[in-house]
């Protein structure tokens with residue numbers, strides 16, 4: 001019996017990943033393609049990934065699309081996606097027509113927190129916050145076990161909370177946004193700043209690259225793991241800002257569980273204990289209130305895909 005088997009598709013700026021998911025959250029089969037630049041090509045890539053997975057092997061009842069962008073409250077259209085071609089696009093209806101299956105859309109961080117709540121690190125929590133740390137920061141929030149999207153489907157946009165007045169410039173137009181200090185991009189910026197202040201202090205970061213601008217967050221994490229002091233200092237900075245930002249978010253939402261997801265979470269052993277210490281110090285009423293458990297995502301890369309598939313199972 002394959003009832004309620006659905007397909008989740010995680011549509012990011014780099015790749016489109018589709019997976020057949022059963023009702024227990026198990027990913028049975030996956031397909032991946034690079035994200036094309038144009039609108040039509042992107043929809044072709046999604047349709048071809050899904051039909052490739054179906055191919056007579058699986059029978060599914062619906063498709064959930066996890067999109068790195070703002071989705072309308074009826075979950076049928078994309079309003080805006082900074083790294084994708086869609087602008088005010090009725091994506092759900094178009095893909096549904098081509099596949100002959102019901103399609104539901106969700107913001108990727110919302111889908112991820114839903115996946116972690118059903119099958120992963122946030123299981124059983126009534127109030128759960130997911131912070132996906134990658135190129136920037138994505139936020140997903142469950143209140144009373146339900147996704148909270150705000151009045152217009154945009155909440156919670158945590159990455160652009162201004163943590164540092166007059167701080168680093170952000171592509172969103174503001175200065176000092178949280179994700180400028182706590183992301184893969186931020187790790188690279190911090191390491192470059194530290195190198196400029198302490199030339200010759202790092203043995204590993206510049207061995208890999210003659211040009212400081214080529215230092216990526218991934219390189220910083222690798223160097224920190226190998227004992228490079230400057231890279232470790234950059235990780236401590238990230239930990240500090242993660243703790244500060246989480247304390248701010250916890251003052252607003254008071255979550256039971258915070259799930260740290262995204263590419264940077266793969267290096268959590270390098271920063272999570274420090275971040276917890278900062279969080280404990282910075283939260284209002286420190287020492288006199290229960291604290292959220294801060295954990296890394298259990299579903300890893302699959303969280304948004306599994307969450308989108310679960311939404312499709314609920315709605316299709």
Ligand SMILES: [Zn+2]
Pocket residue numbers: 159160170171172173174177
């Ligand atoms: Zn910003």
